[in-house]
Amino acid sequence: MEPAPAKPPAAPAVVVCRGERFRLYLDEPAILARVRALGEQIGADYAGAAAAGSPPILIGVLNGAYVFVADLMRAIPIDCEVDFYKLSSYGTRKVSSGEVHELKGVDARLEGRHVLVVEDIVDTGLSMRYILDRLAALRPASLRAAALLRKPDAARVDVPLDYVGFDIPDLFVIGYGLDYGQLARNLRALYILESSPGSDGERADGA
Ligand code: IMP
Ligand code: MG
Numbered sequence: 001m002e003p004a005p006a007k008p009p010a011a012p013a014v015v016v017c018r019g020e021r022f023r024l025y026l027d028e029p030a031i032l033a034r035v036r037a038l039g040e041q042i043g044a045d046y047a048g049a050a051a052a053g054s055p056p057i058l059i060g061v062l063n064g065a066y067v068f069v070a071d072l073m074r075a076i077p078i079d080c081e082v083d084f085y086k087l088s089s090y091g092t093r094k095v096s097s098g099e100v101h102e103l104k105g106v107d108a109r110l111e112g113r114h115v116l117v118v119e120d121i122v123d124t125g126l127s128m129r130y131i132l133d134r135l136a137a138l139r140p141a142s143l144r145a146a147a148l149l150r151k152p153d154a155a156r157v158d159v160p161l162d163y164v165g166f167d168i169p170d171l172f173v174i175g176y177g178l179d180y181g182q183l184a185r186n187l188r189a190l191y192i193l194e195s196s197p198g199s200d201g202e203r204a205d206g207a
Pocket of ligand 2: 119
């Protein structure tokens, strides 16, 4: 008989990234339970479109959203497609520069498609606002937005989100695809900075 697959080790309570301490905020089972619920909800919402031969297309925003997109797409129980959009990073800072630049547009033709933008986190909202404006110009049949995390206290522009995993405080987070100066994306859990990052003007890579 095959041995049972090994259970992943419990997430450490604290990690150090680039010399700064982050404490465990959401462990992998909590994240995946929420992602599964979002996938079920998205599947139900787009079931009619998919049955009519028009499956939704997820547009993941690189780099941060790639882990979330992979888990979310596998939690959606109907036909769906995926493509990616890439925005420039904010460099090794923890607060938004307020500037958004496109590094890679979407290859798929989106006119007449049901488009769902998938972000790791909506912080100021500037990136999501930029993407939604750009994609709306391509005349999709519908355009919605999903984010695993949202920081309501950091919003600088109002962006309506159709699917939100968790509302979190205005503190810098890493793991599950989110980075600090390109590191920590491979952590399976989400970690939050122990000291307040909002005041120091620093922020990890934004893309
Ligand atoms: P926004 O334009 O300020 O809403 O955020 C843009 C991007 O910055 C997000 O898609 C993330 O990639 C990144 N970002 C924002 N907050 C955090 C954070 O707390 N940790 C890591 N990356 C973040
Ligand atoms: Mg991002």
